[in-house]
Amino acid sequence: MLFFDPMYFVFVGPPMLVSLWASWRVKSTFHKFQNVGVRSGMTGAQAAAAVARAGGANDITIERVGGFLSDHYDPRSKTLRLSPDVYDGRSISAIAVGAHEAGHAIQHAKAYAWLGFRSQMVPVASIVSNLWIWVIMAGMFMQVPMLVNIGVALFAVVVVLQLVTLPVEFDASNRAKAVLAQSGIVSTADEAQGVSKVLGAAAMTYVAAALTAIATLLYYLMIANRSNRS
Ligand SMILES: [Zn+2]
DSSP states (O other): OGGGOHHHHHHHHHHHHHHHHHHHHHHHHHHHHHTOOOTTOOOHHHHHHHHHHHTTOOSOEEEEOOSSSOOEEETTTTEEEEOHHHHSOOSHHHHHHHHHHHHHHHHHHTTOHHHHHHHHHHHHHHHHTTTHHHHHHHHHHTTOHHHHHHHHHHHHHHHHHHHHHHHHHHHHHHHHHHHHHHHTSSOSHHHHHHHHHHHHHHHHHHHHHHHHHHHHHHHHHHHHHHHHHO
């Protein structure tokens, strides 16, 4: 049966372990650089505002939101929501994450194509991500290979979203690092290296999620192949 197929763990187990490692690493890196200040003495919220303004995103709102690493940019309301550690923090971690989120606001202001594509995909992918597994299971249960194929094709949409997320995330970090250096918010090589480490650790979680999605797709392609033959 599907639930106890050891092949599932052969495919998906390794990238899931990478995901666990990446999420542990982003937390430990964030905590490490939470104790390291910057000479400019800015908070994450101040850095985010300065980076957004310098990058041409002038009409955004910055709000405090609850949670840990819950920071995000909402393109619909042009709002940057920063977690308390980032909003109020005067550390390399706070500045790195605040500037990264401002990087998304800059992408939006500059009509960066991958961000636009990703925003259009999100509503579709969020419907599909709850649906695909049921379509595959129904296909297997009723022994209708075409349904299994449709389920796999639906999941491919989710995988595309994960892949499109990668250039968006890397680009936001690159914009953040460039503006932080130009504006003097980050002024020493040590500070810049700390920012790179925090943002690099965050990027790894997206890479791991994309790898997990690809491995899951390969597994279900194998299942579809099997059901098409039987
Ligand atoms: Zn991001």
